[in-house]
Amino acid sequence: MHSILGRESFCRNDCFNAAWHGGNQPVALLRCYGGPGCFDSSLKLIQSVGSCVSQLSLHNIPQILYGVQVRRVASEDLGCRRGEFSRKHYASVELLISSDADGAIQRAGRFRVENGSIDETSDYTPGTWRRTDVHLENPEYHTRWYFKYFLGKVHQNYVGTDAEKNPFFLSVVLSDQNNQRVPQYRAILWRRTGTLKISLPYSPTKTLSVKSILSAMNVDRFEKGPREILNPEIQKELLVLEEQEGSVNFKFGVLYAKDGQLTDDEMFSNESGSETFDRFLNLLGDSICLQGWAGYRGGLDTKNDTTGINSIYTVYQGHELMFHVSTMLPYSKENKQQVERKRHIGNDIVTIVFQEGDDTSPSFKPSMIRSHFTHIFALVRYNSQNDSYRLKIFSEESVPLFGPPLPSPPVFTDHQEFRDFLLVKLINGEKATLETPTFAQKRQRTLDMLIRSLYQDLMPDMPKNMLNRRSFSDVLPESPKSARKKEEARQAEFVRVGQALKLKTIVRGDAPTSLVTTGLCRKEPWESQSFCSSFPYDIVCGDSWGQSLLVATDSAGVMLLEDSPTLPPVQVFDKTLTVKQMHVLEPQDLLIARADKGKDARLYVYRLSTLKRGIEERQLVRTKCDSRENKLEKTKGCHLYSINTHHGVELRIVVAIRNKLLLITRKQSRLDCLSSIATVTGTTDSPVEDFQYIREICLCDSPVVMALVDGPTGENDHMICVAYRHQFDLINESTGDAYRLHHVDSNRVNFVAAIDVYEDGEAGLLLCYNNICIYKKVCPFNGATPMIQPNTSDFHFSWNQMPNAIVCAFPYILAFTTDSIEIRLVVNGNLVYTAVVPELQLTASRSDIYFISSAPINSASNCSSRDTSSQSSPQTPTGYEMPVFPSPLGDGEAPSKHIYKIPLSNLVGRSIERPLKSPLVNKVLTAPAPSVIGPTPIIASTTSLSLSRMEIKEIASRTRKELLGDETEKNEQENQGGRPEENSRDQHH
CATH class of the missing domain: 3.40.50.11210 (Rap/Ran-GAP)
Incomplete structure (x- = not known):
C-alpha cells in the first residue's frame, strides 16, 4: 500500500474525486492534483475542517484514495481516447526473409505483420475481446450510388471538359434518402482519377444549378461547360464506370x-x-x-x-x-x-x-x-x-x-x-x-480510356440529342409533371431502360449486396439511446455533466436535463444570459461559458459545486447580474474559444477576440484542489482568481476554427491551430511564430473543425473543411519551432456530405450533417456506416455524444439506411414520379425535437482492448465496461445475412413481374435467421 501511495505513483495523476460518507451524509470532497507532500497536506487540511469530517477514520483514507485513483484514471483514459488513435493496432512493417536448408537467402520482402501483439514494454493484461468493430469497409450498399439511387429513376447526366481538357461526366438526382422523407440532391462526378460523390441538402425555396453542384465538388473552371445527355443508353455506360470500383x-x-x-x-x-x-x-x-x-x-x-x-x-x-x-x-x-x-x-x-x-x-x-x-x-x-x-x-x-x-x-x-x-x-x-499504386494506376488507365471513348462517341450526337438546349446555369428540374408530354415520354423511356439494366445486374449477381439480403439485428457501437423526447426549445450548445446534459437554449436560458424521463428540466440560468459555447469540466469543478455577442461577449467561469448546491437547495435561478463576479474581463468582445484536450495537469484556454488570441491558463494549486472543502471554510464561489493571462498573439485575420495542440514535453512546445481565409496556420504558444499548415485551394471554404489527435502519443491534426478531411502529423522542432512531418504518414478522405461537426472516437470518426451521421474509420477514412437522421444537430461530444433530431422515438427503427435497404426488394418506384417530400410546417406549428445519446464507452471502450498512449499521461488503464444499450435506438443497426442463390433469383423474378405490370400479390420475404451457408446448403444438397 505504501508503494502505491508513494509520491511517484500517487502524485502522477492530475486529479481525482472521492466522496466520503459519514453514515448516509456526504462529508467532504477531496481533489488532489499531485505535488510533493500532497498526501500529508491533504490529511492536515481534512483534519482542519473540523466536525464536518469528524466521522472519517483516517486509517481508511489511503484505501479510499487508492480506489478513487483507479476509477479516475479509467474514466480519464476513456475521455482521452476520443482524441487518440494508433496505427500500430494495425500491425508494423517487417523485413521477412526465407532461406533454404543450408541457410542461404532465397527471397525477402517487406510485409506489415499483424499478430495482435501489444507493446512489449507494457505490463497490460488484455481482457475479453468484444467483437463490435467487425465492419465491412466501404460497403457497396453505401458506395454504389449510381445503382442504388440513380438507376431506374429520373435523373440528369451531363458531359463536359475541365480546364486541363480532360472529359468528365456528372450525374445528379433528387431523391428521398431511403424513404425517410429526407430529400436531398445526390451527385456523382466521373473523372479519370476516380469518382467523387456528394450529397447536398434540398430546399423547397432554393434550387441548385449544375454550376453550384460542380463548385461544391471544387470544379470551377471548364474548357467546355457541361451539357445534358438525353440518350437513355448513357445509363449502361455509367454503370460500367461504377463497376470499375471493384467486384462485389x-x-x-x-x-x-x-x-x-x-x-x-x-x-x-x-x-x-x-x-x-x-x-x-x-x-x-x-x-x-x-x-x-x-x-x-x-x-x-x-x-x-x-x-x-x-x-x-x-x-x-x-x-x-x-x-x-x-x-x-x-x-x-x-x-x-x-x-x-x-x-x-x-x-x-x-x-x-x-x-x-x-x-x-x-x-x-x-x-x-x-x-x-x-x-x-x-x-x-x-x-x-x-x-x-x-x-x-x-x-x-x-x-x-x-x-x-x-x-x-x-x-x-x-x-x-x-x-x-x-x-x-x-x-x-x-x-x-486495389488502392495500392499498381492496381490504382491500372484502374485509372481503364477509367481514362472508358471516359474518353464515351466522350468521343457522344460529342458528335450532342447537338441533335439536346432537348430545349438547357443552358449551363439552368436549375435542375424538380417536377417532371410540369414538363411537356414529349419530355414525359422521354423520361418514361429513360426510367424503363434504367430499370431493365437494374434487373439484369441483379440476375447476373453483380448487384450491390444489401439489396438481396435480409437482416439479423446486431447491436453496433454507434447505436443511440433516447435521452429526452419532445424538448420544446431550440438548443444552441451543450455539454454532459455526469449522466445529465447541460444545454443552452435560445429562449429559456440554460437548463439541466436529467437522465430520467420522469424528472423535469431544471433551469440553471435564465434567458438574460445567452450562452453560445460551453464546457463542463468535472475534474476541474469548472463550467466555462461564452455568453452574449459582439462587444458584450465574455467568458464566464463557475464552480460546478456551487451550481450544484444551488440546484439542490432550490435557490433562485441565476441571472446575468448574478454572474458579474464570474466574468473574465479581458475576454470582452470574444467570438470563439478553445480548450486543450488533456486538461488534467494544466487547463489552457485560447480566446479569439477579433484577430487577437488571448492565452489563459489555470494552474492547479495544492489548496485550491480541495474546492468543495474550501467552500466550507468560506472561500469565494467564483474561480476567476484561479486564472492567469499569459500573453496575446496577433493574427492577420479573425479565426473561424481553433484547436490547442499539446506538446510532448509540456515545456514551451504547445501550439495553436487556427483557420481563417483559405488556410490553416500553426502558432507557437510561447513565441507567437506562425507556420502555414495547409492552404485550401478552393473558391469557397467552409471551415468545419481542427481536431487535435495523438497517434501513439505524438500530436497530429485532423483538418476538416467543406467535405474534405486531412490528417497532418505535427512534431516540435528544436524544442519550439513547429515542423510538419513528411507526408508519408498523412492522409485525406472526402465525406459524402458537407458536415456541420466532426467527432473523433477511435477507431471511428463521425461526421454530423444536416440529415445523416456518416461513420468512418480514422486510420484510413473508409466508410463503415451511414445513418439517416432527419434535421440533425450535434449538441455535445466532449464525453458522451448527444444530438437532436426531429425523428420521433417510435420511428427509430426506420432510421437506419442499412435496415431500409436490406429489408426492401431490389425494385425502384414504378413510373417516373418524383418522390413525395414533406410539406413545410404550418403557421405557428413548432417542430418537435428529440435528444439522443451515443455513449462514448460504446464507441471506444468496446473497440480497443490495447491501451493508447496519451501525451503527458504516464499510466493508462482500461476503459470501464460499456453501458447497456437502450431499447429504442434511433440509429438501428443490423448485420445482413445473405440469401441463397435461388432466393436471389426469386426476388429478381418477382421484380421482373412487377416491372412488366403483373398484378400478382407481392409476398414479403421472411427473414433468415441461420448462417449464410445454411441457406445455400439447402439448395445444393
Whole structure:
C-alpha cells in the first residue's frame, strides 16, 4: 500500500474525486492534483475542517484514495481516447526473409505483420475481446450510388471538359434518402482519377444549378461547360464506370501446409488435407459441384472439370465468395511445382494459409511463396487443446491499413466469431489492395480510356440529342409533371431502360449486396439511446455533466436535463444570459461559458459545486447580474474559444477576440484542489482568481476554427491551430511564430473543425473543411519551432456530405450533417456506416455524444439506411414520379425535437482492448465496461445475412413481374435467421 501511495505513483495523476460518507451524509470532497507532500497536506487540511469530517477514520483514507485513483484514471483514459488513435493496432512493417536448408537467402520482402501483439514494454493484461468493430469497409450498399439511387429513376447526366481538357461526366438526382422523407440532391462526378460523390441538402425555396453542384465538388473552371445527355443508353455506360470500383464478389486462395513444410512446392504438393483442415473448410462455406454451377465461379471451370470437381463457396453479407482450395484443385504426380494449382492461387490477391503444428514449430512466411500478385496472406493455425483458431495477417507494405484489427491475443474460441472476423478481414484486405499504386494506376488507365471513348462517341450526337438546349446555369428540374408530354415520354423511356439494366445486374449477381439480403439485428457501437423526447426549445450548445446534459437554449436560458424521463428540466440560468459555447469540466469543478455577442461577449467561469448546491437547495435561478463576479474581463468582445484536450495537469484556454488570441491558463494549486472543502471554510464561489493571462498573439485575420495542440514535453512546445481565409496556420504558444499548415485551394471554404489527435502519443491534426478531411502529423522542432512531418504518414478522405461537426472516437470518426451521421474509420477514412437522421444537430461530444433530431422515438427503427435497404426488394418506384417530400410546417406549428445519446464507452471502450498512449499521461488503464444499450435506438443497426442463390433469383423474378405490370400479390420475404451457408446448403444438397 505504501508503494502505491508513494509520491511517484500517487502524485502522477492530475486529479481525482472521492466522496466520503459519514453514515448516509456526504462529508467532504477531496481533489488532489499531485505535488510533493500532497498526501500529508491533504490529511492536515481534512483534519482542519473540523466536525464536518469528524466521522472519517483516517486509517481508511489511503484505501479510499487508492480506489478513487483507479476509477479516475479509467474514466480519464476513456475521455482521452476520443482524441487518440494508433496505427500500430494495425500491425508494423517487417523485413521477412526465407532461406533454404543450408541457410542461404532465397527471397525477402517487406510485409506489415499483424499478430495482435501489444507493446512489449507494457505490463497490460488484455481482457475479453468484444467483437463490435467487425465492419465491412466501404460497403457497396453505401458506395454504389449510381445503382442504388440513380438507376431506374429520373435523373440528369451531363458531359463536359475541365480546364486541363480532360472529359468528365456528372450525374445528379433528387431523391428521398431511403424513404425517410429526407430529400436531398445526390451527385456523382466521373473523372479519370476516380469518382467523387456528394450529397447536398434540398430546399423547397432554393434550387441548385449544375454550376453550384460542380463548385461544391471544387470544379470551377471548364474548357467546355457541361451539357445534358438525353440518350437513355448513357445509363449502361455509367454503370460500367461504377463497376470499375471493384467486384462485389471475391475469390480467395486456401493453401494447406503440413507441419514443417517451408517451401511453396511442398505446400502445393499436398494431395489431400487433414481432418482439422476439412473442418476449417466446412466452417468457411459449402462444398459445391463445379460442373453446371450457375453462381459466381471465381475463374473456375464449370463445364469440363478442368479445375477440379468440387470447390468451397459461400455468400457473406451479399458477397459471393469462391475459395480456390489447393487440395481441391487438380493434382499432378509428374509436375512437382503443381503449376495448375499455382495458376489459380498465385493469381489471388488474398490467400489463406492453413498450417498444421503448434506455435513452437517453424511458421509460414510470405517470402516462401513465389507470387507477385498475392498481396495478403492470412495464416491460420488450429489448437486442438482448447479448440481454438489463431490468426496472423501478412500484408504487402504498399497495402493501405484495413480493419478489423486483430484482438490481443488473436485467438478465437468461438468458431462462428472467427469465421465472421476472417471473412470481413479478407474482403476488406482485397478492397485495400486495389488502392495500392499498381492496381490504382491500372484502374485509372481503364477509367481514362472508358471516359474518353464515351466522350468521343457522344460529342458528335450532342447537338441533335439536346432537348430545349438547357443552358449551363439552368436549375435542375424538380417536377417532371410540369414538363411537356414529349419530355414525359422521354423520361418514361429513360426510367424503363434504367430499370431493365437494374434487373439484369441483379440476375447476373453483380448487384450491390444489401439489396438481396435480409437482416439479423446486431447491436453496433454507434447505436443511440433516447435521452429526452419532445424538448420544446431550440438548443444552441451543450455539454454532459455526469449522466445529465447541460444545454443552452435560445429562449429559456440554460437548463439541466436529467437522465430520467420522469424528472423535469431544471433551469440553471435564465434567458438574460445567452450562452453560445460551453464546457463542463468535472475534474476541474469548472463550467466555462461564452455568453452574449459582439462587444458584450465574455467568458464566464463557475464552480460546478456551487451550481450544484444551488440546484439542490432550490435557490433562485441565476441571472446575468448574478454572474458579474464570474466574468473574465479581458475576454470582452470574444467570438470563439478553445480548450486543450488533456486538461488534467494544466487547463489552457485560447480566446479569439477579433484577430487577437488571448492565452489563459489555470494552474492547479495544492489548496485550491480541495474546492468543495474550501467552500466550507468560506472561500469565494467564483474561480476567476484561479486564472492567469499569459500573453496575446496577433493574427492577420479573425479565426473561424481553433484547436490547442499539446506538446510532448509540456515545456514551451504547445501550439495553436487556427483557420481563417483559405488556410490553416500553426502558432507557437510561447513565441507567437506562425507556420502555414495547409492552404485550401478552393473558391469557397467552409471551415468545419481542427481536431487535435495523438497517434501513439505524438500530436497530429485532423483538418476538416467543406467535405474534405486531412490528417497532418505535427512534431516540435528544436524544442519550439513547429515542423510538419513528411507526408508519408498523412492522409485525406472526402465525406459524402458537407458536415456541420466532426467527432473523433477511435477507431471511428463521425461526421454530423444536416440529415445523416456518416461513420468512418480514422486510420484510413473508409466508410463503415451511414445513418439517416432527419434535421440533425450535434449538441455535445466532449464525453458522451448527444444530438437532436426531429425523428420521433417510435420511428427509430426506420432510421437506419442499412435496415431500409436490406429489408426492401431490389425494385425502384414504378413510373417516373418524383418522390413525395414533406410539406413545410404550418403557421405557428413548432417542430418537435428529440435528444439522443451515443455513449462514448460504446464507441471506444468496446473497440480497443490495447491501451493508447496519451501525451503527458504516464499510466493508462482500461476503459470501464460499456453501458447497456437502450431499447429504442434511433440509429438501428443490423448485420445482413445473405440469401441463397435461388432466393436471389426469386426476388429478381418477382421484380421482373412487377416491372412488366403483373398484378400478382407481392409476398414479403421472411427473414433468415441461420448462417449464410445454411441457406445455400439447402439448395445444393
